[in-house]
Amino acid sequence: MRPRLHTVVHVCAAVLAAGSLGSTLHDGVEDRGAALAFGLLVTVGELTRRGGTLIREAAPLAAAGSLSYALLGEIAGRPAQHGAAQVVTVVLAASLLGSVPHVGRGDGHALDAPARRVLAVGFVAVCFQPLSGRGAFDDWGGPAHALLLLALLSLSALCDAVLAAALARSRTGWPFLPMLRDELRALPGIAAAVLATGAVMALGVAVVGLWALPVFSVPLLLAQLSYRRYAAVRATYRQTIASLARATEIAGYTPAGHARRVAALSRAVGRDLGLTEPELIVLEHAALMHDIGQLSLVDPVPAGATAVLPVTEQRRIALLGGAVVRQTGVDPRVARIVERQADPHGEQPLAARIVRVVNAYEEKSREGGPGGPLTALEDLRLAAAGEYAPEVVDALARVLSRNTEEAREYPDRSR
Template identity: 75%
Template structure:
């Protein structure tokens, strides 16, 4: 349309042309976000709403920068020719390089946190793989409840390090299960764990979630409720009942959580956990 002159005839070369290009780019980006969320929904089975929200949030950052660069490139090439493309392509390439560096740093940070979380397993305070199981299941429950991607990252970090306070115990508790302990002892472990987490450089919200594991669930933030319920389920499903008939331990563990929703666990979190566990990826204890 630009080369045939129709676009110039309709809109001229002023602000109307810029507005038209921005509108086309915005519509394209919106369609891309809708399709990306739909594909993620079909691939993972996660709720569509939170997936679309995360895609739209991404557009306000790097997406808007890319759209603005596209408009500038289109207008510049129309005036100066194709030689401007290599010059204008340099900033997006630098952005891509910076983004990859940021992603690598994030991955390294997560590996460091996961290694720190394994210290309780190496010391014999918790079963092998417990922190990883709680983190994976907590993230799935958080996504089911509609948490954003940044909130899911904080939730995952807190779930990985939720038992770090057990390193203060003289003698490990059986199977690392803190749920049967007295509430005062649970709170002491949680506070010590939060103090350790604050020294790791992770966001302060992670330490708050760890510190408030022993609080009444009505006073806890949602992420702390999720970690507490998932931890209790994982401990119960991996306990002595796990040796019973196939599938008995997970069902009994979930039933115990449901019976304790009046006092210890958020009913919405427990039901979200049940929904996640009903999916094929979580149809058996891990």
């Protein structure tokens, strides 16, 4: 079997790290004060790391410090003596040191993030340090030098976005282009602040020395704090929607966990069909609230199974659900998806088609016992031409197949 892309990336990062470490040990550490200062900055940045689904760059200070060290050509007016190998070695050692508390608490991150960090820093250092050591940039003063640093950092960010999307594609099998769009869309946020801070740090140290590091770290730390608060608000917003969706379960209209399962599977199907991250968020919220119209019924539907009801009754419940959603102040797009989930699939938006297929699958598989999932998928295939969107049913089959393969490969992983 050919190795997967993420394995190849990890091996390349390990080879670069090992070669850099060997070269540094052989030649010794140059400018030890600068190496210690930047290593301390990266370590502090890793200690302040905080991950989450809404945080693309969990350790912006560490990323900015790593890139600025790779672009450091002068220290207080004198030429810097370190090379690209020392840059990679210092960044790797500081990153590993700063990750120790996270690993000890059991929330250590996967290998993809450090591998990307090593490759990005190595790329920038290899492009800049050899030429800077030979004096190639001595005549690049003022704006030209600043533009050079920003160009290198921008190229590095683009390459890292492509690499992140490719790694996700290798691990999940999801379409590459939508994930690349999500990565590129995230660049104007905290990533732009990281790039700008990295360039400013390198320029500041070149003029005033290492005291520039703590001065230019403060704005990025404040931006990181603001971004975390934004992520916390988004998480609270989702929790509020999930709590509203549980009203049907508490009232006995739907089985426990039904909305959560439909939302998780709908998001996976949407990923397979190429929806972007903002579209997936709307889809997930609509899937969580797709049954909320049942609260308007006098007599509950048995087991909350709306897929077996007549089409006119399904549409009535969907319209009632949309009216309820509009009263909650949720995104109007969510209400439109809830309202149209019972329309003919040829007239539905893609998100409504996904919710309808996944909801029917969840209800049919729940009723079918041990063989329910396979029977439910076969029922959807047979009815796809007239009732359910065939492309969504096919995407659901692919997602279920990947989930089965992953469960066999990682039997102890909670899903």
